[in-house]
Amino acid sequence: MTYVVTESCIKCKYTDCVEVCPVDCFYEGENMLVIHPDECIDCGVCEPECPADAILADTDQGAEAWLELNRNFSANWPNIIQQGEAPADAADYDGVENKFDKYFSPKPK
Numbered sequence: 001m002t003y004v005v006t007e008s009c010i011k012c013k014y015t016d017c018v019e020v021c022p023v024d025c026f027y028e029g030e031n032m033l034v035i036h037p038d039e040c041i042d043c044g045v046c047e048p049e050c051p052a053d054a055i056l057a058d059t060d061q062g063a064e065a066w067l068e069l070n071r072n073f074s075a076n077w078p079n080i081i082q083q084g085e086a087p088a089d090a091a092d093y094d095g096v097e098n099k100f101d102k103y104f105s106p107k108p109k
Contacts, residue, residue, distance in 0.1 A: 001042045001057055001058055001059055002035065002037040002038075002040040002042060002057075002058050002067070003035050003040055003042070003044065003046060003047060003055050003056065003057055003058065004034075004035055004037070004055070004056055004057075004058050004063050004066040004067050004069075004070045005026075005032065005033050005034050005035055005054050005055055005066065005070060006054050006055070006056055006062070006063070006066045007032075007054070007066075007098075007099045007100040007104070008050075008052045008053055008054035008094075008095075008099070009032040009033055009050075009052060009054035009055075010031055010032045010093070010099040010100060010103050010104055011031050011032075011087065011089070011090065011092075011093035011096070011099060011103050012032075012051075012052040012054070012086065012087070012090045012091075012093050012094050013028075013031055013032055013033060013086060013087055013090065014050060014051045014052055014054075014086045014090065015033065015080065015082075015083045015084045015086065016049040016050060016051060016083060017033070017046035017047075017049045017050050017055060018033070018080050018081065018082065018083050018084075019049070019082070019083035020045045020046060020049050021045070021046055022041070022043060022045070023039055023040070023041050024039075024079060024081045025039035025040045025041075025074075026046075026079070026080050026081075027073065027074040027077040027078065027079055027080065028077055028078055028079075028080040028108070028109040029073060029077050029105060029106070029107060029108055029109060030105040030107040030108065030109060031087075031103060031104070031105050032054075032104070032105075033080065034069065034070040034073045034074045034077065035055075035070050035074065036070070036071070036074035036075075037058070037067060037070055037071050037074070038071075039074075042057075044057070051094070052094050052095075073106070076108060077108040077109065078108055078109060080109075
């Protein structure tokens with residue numbers, strides 16, 4: 001099992017999860033983070049740290065689709081190992097529906 005970042009992260013990109021990850025398995029895109037599923041050790045410490053509730057176990061309902069996205073983009077985006085500032089308008093996008101179709105960017109940070 002691994003954890004995955006879902007569309008709730010898009011345009012919020014809080015990095016509280018990065019700060020607690022013991023294996024530095026987060027990767028940063030222009031407007032979201034992803035977890036490298038082969039590096040994640042399934043400790044689960046990141047999940048409760050996410051203010052946007054964007055992190056799920058890959059066995060949770062709805063997480064399957066995000067596993068492949070996390071795998072693909074973690075191979076191309078830079079590794080992030082320190083907590084940074086959330087975007088100034090992050091709170092405006094927290095809880096917004098269908099963010100992937102509207103806002104997802106495949107670009108790295």
